[in-house]
Amino acid sequence: MSSLTQPTRTRLANPLASTPDLTGRRAVVTGGSSGLGLVTTRALLRRGAEVVIGARDTSRAEDARDRLVAELNLPAGRVTVARLDLIDPHSVREFAKTVGDAALDLLVLNAGISSVPLRHDHAGIESQFATNHLGHFALTGHLLPALDGGTASRIVTVSSSLYTGGKLDLDDLSDSATYSPGRAYSRSKLANVIFAVELQRRLAAQGSTTRSFAAHPGMARTPLHATYPSATTRVLTSAVARVIGRDPEPADIGVLTAALNPEATPALFWGPVGSKTAPDALGLPFAAAASNSAPAAALWSKSEQLSDIRILS
Ligand SMILES: NC(=O)c1ccc[n+]([C@@H]2O[C@H](COP(=O)([O-])OP(=O)(O)OC[C@H]3O[C@@H](n4cnc5c(N)ncnc54)[C@H](OP(=O)(O)O)[C@@H]3O)[C@@H](O)[C@H]2O)c1
Numbered sequence: 001m002s003s004l005t006q007p008t009r010t011r012l013a014n015p016l017a018s019t020p021d022l023t024g025r026r027a028v029v030t031g032g033s034s035g036l037g038l039v040t041t042r043a044l045l046r047r048g049a050e051v052v053i054g055a056r057d058t059s060r061a062e063d064a065r066d067r068l069v070a071e072l073n074l075p076a077g078r079v080t081v082a083r084l085d086l087i088d089p090h091s092v093r094e095f096a097k098t099v100g101d102a103a104l105d106l107l108v109l110n111a112g113i114s115s116v117p118l119r120h121d122h123a124g125i126e127s128q129f130a131t132n133h134l135g136h137f138a139l140t141g142h143l144l145p146a147l148d149g150g151t152a153s154r155i156v157t158v159s160s161s162l163y164t165g166g167k168l169d170l171d172d173l174s175d176s177a178t179y180s181p182g183r184a185y186s187r188s189k190l191a192n193v194i195f196a197v198e199l200q201r202r203l204a205a206q207g208s209t210t211r212s213f214a215a216h217p218g219m220a221r222t223p224l225h226a227t228y229p230s231a232t233t234r235v236l237t238s239a240v241a242r243v244i245g246r247d248p249e250p251a252d253i254g255v256l257t258a259a260l261n262p263e264a265t266p267a268l269f270w271g272p273v274g275s276k277t278a279p280d281a282l283g284l285p286f287a288a289a290a291s292n293s294a295p296a297a298a299l300w301s302k303s304e305q306l307s308d309i310r311i312l313s
Helices: 033-048 058-072 089-099 127-148 161-165 182-204 223-227 230-242 253-260 293-307
Strands: 008-013 024-031 050-055 079-083 106-109 154-158 213-215 268-273 282-287
Touching: 008 268, 024 079, 024 089, 024 127, 033 058, 033 106, 050 058, 050 089, 089 230, 106 253, 127 154, 127 182, 127 293, 154 182, 154 253, 161 182, 161 223, 182 213, 182 253, 182 293, 213 230, 213 253, 223 230, 253 268, 253 282
Parallel strands: 024 050, 024 106, 050 079, 106 154, 154 213, 213 268
Antiparallel strands: 008 282, 268 282
């Protein structure tokens, strides 16, 4: 627990200045072919890593891969695409098999959907919770042995500052009676942060060298905001993103800090601060809702039950 005691707000200027060379290191980025995930993938490739992108839309992801190969003049195989649909447990298992057992140094749980119309997974769970949290929970479980073989391996869960407004009502995850797209998104992002903090606690308790971080991009100008069911929300959010949002590259600084910066601690929630084009990274202590052990234990056992996989318990 020592890494989680008394964390204090920390601002890192130029946080990627002394990031390690990643030659020979292997990374997985879910949703790594668009928005923030694409920026993460590019940054890892630039430093020499081998990257596996998980995506539903594999032909769009293959186009993104081909553009990266041309842009960075990469040898064949440095960046690959494998199909991953986080809402489908079979797809998550198959993706993990494709990643394989070889040492894995970094897992970036980036993929996500936001404020979409009501849909359910095979078990009747609301789709944002199922995709953003449950799919990543199961994927992490499948990939922990490979991460265990990695060098100072890290897992970075991409959440949102909106997690502080989330309510973890585990007794009704179908939302059939009262669905609010925005509330369901905040709940899924709260689950992301609780998961990241609890995973770090469990890894440390078992003496693992793998560490779990949580990060967020602030508001970023990505395709994520185009799916809101309400046209008014779409228009308003686009206007807000134009005024206060960042382009994906600067917005990704918190994620990359959590993934790569040797000084970053998992005890803080990493995001961008300051300049819109060249922000610093800010690590903030987690809100009580994310660090209390009772909701974390409840989320963990519910997630194990729903995804039929036991992780570090
Ligand atoms: N943009 C923001 O302002 C903002 C703010 C706070 C947090 N975030 C978080 O940042 C992360 C990245 O979002 P973004 O803004 O970069 O949006 P984005 O460009 O829409 O990227 C989302 C990615 O997730 C993938 N994805 C969606 N559903 C999936 C599924 N079922 N299985 C596998 N992959 C799936 C998508 O690829 P496919 O469609 O090919 O699967 C896409 O590559 C998300 O976790 C989001 O919650 C974003």
